[in-house]
Amino acid sequence: MAILEAGLDMASQLGLEGVSIGSLAKATSMSKSGLFAHFQSKENLQIEILEYAARVFAENVIVPALDNKPGVPRIKALVNNWIEWTSQLTGGCIFVSASADYSDRPGRVRECLLRQQNDWIDCLRRIAQSAIKAGAFRKDADCEQFAFDLYSLLLGFHLYDKLLDDSETKKRQEQALNQLVANYQ
């Protein structure tokens, strides 16, 4: 859907809360009312943008990573896909900004986001499990901890990359990832 695509891009720049019906209508060359008819509230629009983002995310980040063989190749592919995903969105990963925005804003949007983030962390955990099964990680490696560590790394990269202009950020990320993987081998 073209509206959601524009909405996603706008949300990545201004945050989900910054997407207004009027500005999104202008961006899609539609009338405010015509666009509004598609959703029935702003909350619905926000949720549909989030779910659209999750579909794009799964398609571009998760699925192609699973094509790689379990262990380090799959992990590195996932990280690179994630970085590619954040660099395509003008203002960065929508889930990162939304997580900050909705940390204390109850409602259906937050619940949706929470579900998605739990799914994502589950995904990271399963990737660690597949690494164990493939013999790339220690048998007793803590998969939940791995998910925490890896997500933290991605968040750190995101902040460095989007806010600061540190030209060495990519190197920092690679070094951290190598160390992280080593800690679990």
Added chain:
Amino acid sequence: MAILEAGLDMASQLGLEGVSIGSLAKATSMSKSGLFAHFQSKENLQIEILEYAARVFAENVIVPALDNKPGVPRIKALVNNWIEWTSQLTGGCIFVSASADYSDRPGRVRECLLRQQNDWIDCLRRIAQSAIKAGAFRKDADCEQFAFDLYSLLLGFHLYDKLLDDSETKKRQEQALNQLVANYQ
């Protein structure tokens, strides 16, 4: 300043962009115009909130951490102070949410935030250097990398703690910190 204190709390919940003159006036039992006269624009208000936050942050997080002796004690104190800081603010660390908000929103607010974040990362780097000098870290430890790793860890903790309801988040953070420190010893 009482206005800035209320503004900081509001900004931690709704983001810096979510602080409106009207709502802040209501929260401080002032008139919109009376409050507005203190700042001369919303942008000024946002910047003053950020700078107030930086003062509180330095006073409650950085300064008391420096009372501990260099090395692991100082690092753990800093981390614990940071966590305490984020838990006091209703909606979490204002710098984290602002970093997400202003990753693609040029202007004076972003410039101010960028300066502050560079200062913070410098602070982390210096703490690693003091750990080296005290013999707690390897002589060739990469202090810049340490700053990246530690800040990433804090960001991961922040997301887990504020968004998800993972009761094991504190344990995850401690384990990650122990591993992180070990990597540099």
Added chain:
DNA sequence: TTGACAATAACGAACGTTCGTATTATTTTG
């Protein structure tokens, strides 16, 4: 020591704009 005057702070009212939403019309399409 008092009276005049400037400065400061806060006020309520209103500006024009944008917000999300509702109702009603018009167009497009099957």
Added chain:
DNA sequence: CAAAATAATACGAACGTTCGTTATTGTCAA
């Protein structure tokens, strides 16, 4: 022609901002 999609128009509320005014405080000459 019926139905679905889009547009037009309007609503009340909130937005940031400006205005003119009042109340309080501090300064300084008479």
